[in-house]
Amino acid sequence: MIAQRLIPHSLRPVVLRDELVELGDLFRAYQQRTEPDLGLLADLHERKARAFMAWADATDDINLRLEARRAEQAAVAARFQQLQRTGHGADGDGPTVARLLAVPTQWEHARSVLAHVADHSPLPGPEARLLTVMLTLRTAHAGTGNLVGQDLTTLGLTDPEGLVGELTCCGWLGIPGTTSDLLASRPENPTTVTVPSLVPHADGSGPFTFGKKMRPKLSGWAQRVVTDKKLRKAKAPAAARLLAMTLATRTSIDGRLGPGGRGVALESLAAWVPVDPEELQRLVDRLTAADWLTEAALTDSHLTGRLSERVLPLTCPLLSSRTAPDRPGQAGHRTLSSEAEMAPPD
Template sequence: AAATARLQHLHRIGQAPDGEGPAVARLLTAPAQWNHARSVLAHVAENAPLPGAEARLLVVMVTLRTAQSGVGNLVGQDIKGLPLSDPEQLVGQLVESGWLGISGTVEELIASRPENPTQITVPSLTPDEDDPGPFTFGRKLRPKLSGWAQRVVGEKKLRKGKTEAGVRLLALALATGSDGEGRLGPGGEGIGVDTLSSWCAVDPGDLPALVDRLTAADWLAEADVTDTLLTGRLTERVLPLGCPLT
């Protein structure tokens, strides 16, 4: 029985031995990639230029587009695909704050299409001789991390449920804050409510509503929120999006 349980565990974390059936086919496949994903979220949490969940969600996605060189491309759909109540105003505020630079106007960015993307810059991510920038991953990994975040944030049931920015941020937090079997927190012991509400840019009292939305979207099972702790596990359906704690 112990051997069977061990094998099931290896399947879930994507490390089952060859010939032992399918493991979880994770979008990000290695512990180093999982840790880099966490490093990006931690950087945004510490350096978000504007308050609020919508701003934080947009900053996560833009950071992942520009993480390597401080330069990247965006098209209108990248922004319009996010649950933002006033995308133009939010992009404008990021530009005014000095965090984001864009070629052209905000209106042109929102209208831009894949065949003619808008170049963007994030000065705080631009490396120079004295500062290599906050991230240590290579060029090839950046688009993988960006693609992973897009898959989490744009996951079908989150999209169809028209979930707000705070719910998408919580999905990112739980995908990077669970173990190989999807249990939340180190050793499955849960994640602090203060930590999660701070990351999601919501009041701690609002966190249970976000948890309910994720449960309704078949992301979370056995979820329990106390005043201090969220416990539960990711559903089998979304395990491929997970970046297990190692």
């Protein structure tokens, strides 16, 4: 039995049934511990999430799928509790970072927006990608949002008016007047814009799961990143600001780049920040000069290094390399649904 559910003896493949039985035993053993081990508990919840998702696939039981999602959330919560106890450093000695986005669910929502835009970007190039991210964050909940000219002119775009025009011409963005009117908008008289693809369906569903109160928090975080004082002072281009935002969501808890601090794969990074390798090196150099990156190094396969201490409050750490996709559109966790994966060795 696991989670008050009987495991059918007839469940196949056998390796899934055995995994569920073992997990039930491990959870019962954990409950007998005199001292908590949050890292172990998170590992158990992650295993449970994968196993229950496979169980749901095998039986087409939506309740099992919901249980798998609850296990994923429990794993994230356990890891966050562990981080709160140990501080941000890998060795547990560093001070706790007061992040602008304070909890793991907010970090995952920020990544979900970047991933959505990477998969559904209406125009090529890093400038269009950055503007699309910022407009998506302004309109994510209802498909509409307010903009002023300064929202566009502070992004480091070479031709904000022309780019807005392209987004309207292709139908991705709707504005009530001209692009010149939008750029002339001031806080006392903002322009209401619409992104039709983000307007909720009749049942209220949309591409994102966060609510009305979460949207401005995410938008405010992104605005803080792209208008960072040193990036503005260095007149960083839009591509550098897009890279800064992306790397802020691809770090370990102490700011090292990539899952587990092992670096970000260039193949996946190119999906998030669409530039060629030579341009990427120039952008890395710009971020290093702006005290955003330190110890940065580009190899043939990875970007390694860490974010500087001054920007750690803007980071959205990856709590587990096993539950975080390394590229847009990639599954958030490995499942056990494949018969080939689960078959015992010959």
